[in-house]
Amino acid sequence: MARRLTISLLVALMISGLFTFWLSQKMARNRNVVQAANTYVAAKRTIDPGETLKREDVALVEWPKAMPLSGAFNRVDDVVGRAALYPLGAGEPILDRHLAAPGSGIGLTGKIPSGMRAIALRSDEVVGVAGFLMPGTHVDVLVTYRDGTHPDPLTATVLQDAEVLAAGHQVQPDPTGKPSSVDVVTLLLSPEDAEKAVLATAQGSIHFVLRNGGDHEQAGAKPVALAELAQLPAQKPAMAVAPVAKKPKPDSKSWVVETLMGTKSSTESFN
The missing domain is CATH 3.90.1210.10 (Antifreeze-like/N-acetylneuraminic acid synthase C-terminal domain)
Structure with a gap:
């Protein structure tokens, strides 16, 4: 009886030891997971x-x-x-x-990447697409101008998919999405596009066209003349007509007739 009791106690101690060992290993693994950061x-x-x-x-x-x-x-x-x-x-x-x-x-x-330029442009559209020109949006830039070979004003797209760095003095969009009126927009451009933007502002009035931020396709838009709005044939410039020189009239010949009556004489001229 005592022997059976001793064996039972030894088995219980072994089971308890194995359980304690398993539990300690599990806790160690959990500690390692927590520390793995x-x-x-x-x-x-x-x-x-x-x-x-x-x-x-x-x-x-x-x-x-x-x-x-x-x-x-x-x-x-x-x-x-x-x-x-x-x-x-x-x-x-x-x-x-x-x-x-x-x-x-x-x-x-600090927001200008290396090799890029930031240029501020003033638009005739002061509100700027109903106030939704915000930092981070993308726009096309259109210019309306006159050239010496066309009688009507022309509108052309000079820049496409330009990123807005700042709208007025704001460098971040309004957190509530509230539109704001701005008169100056700062664009992120390459040096070549910056030159185009400066030339466009010097030649005419510019406007910003808001585009989808995920749309980066370059459209092949051609300049539009005023006559095309009503689908009328474009007016051709009138050609200068040189004045026709008038020929001088030939000198008319005249005849003189002298009449003698006794001691008197008289003369008459006929053309």
Whole structure:
């Protein structure tokens, strides 16, 4: 009887030991899962575009290692002193594309990629597509002008799919989507397109045409003349007619007849 009791106790101890070992291994694995995380720099508060990041604005946060973030920072010193290009929410990891390049300055200049130019254009359409010309939208630029070979004004598309960097003084769209009236729009252009924009403003009045942000197709639009609006034949410039020189009239001949009557004489002229 005592032997059976001893065996039962030994079996119970073995089972208890095995259970304890299994439980400790499981807890160790759970601890490893929790510790398997990346440390990234995140914003401690809401940060507006153009703000320069300070040390007290950011903090290190843990992020699941299974979900790595491309372009994230692991050191606070890597983001301090750089300007935000886009709004950042509290707790949001900061990525390299969110910040201006080191030493590039703050505000609009930090949003201009290398090799591109920003140019401000004033449009005759002050409201700008009912106020929906906002930063980040894409537009075509049309110019209405006159040339020396056509009697009617012409309208032509000079730029296509140009990105709006700023509308007035705004570099970010209104968070509520409220349209705003602007008189100056800043576009992001290549150096060649910037030259076209300057020439267009010097030759006539320009207008902005809003387009779908996902539509990047270049349309082959031709200039439109005033006569084409009513589908009338275009007027040809009148040709100058040289005045016809008048021929001088020939000199008319005249005859003189002298009449003698006794001692008197008289003369008469006939044409």
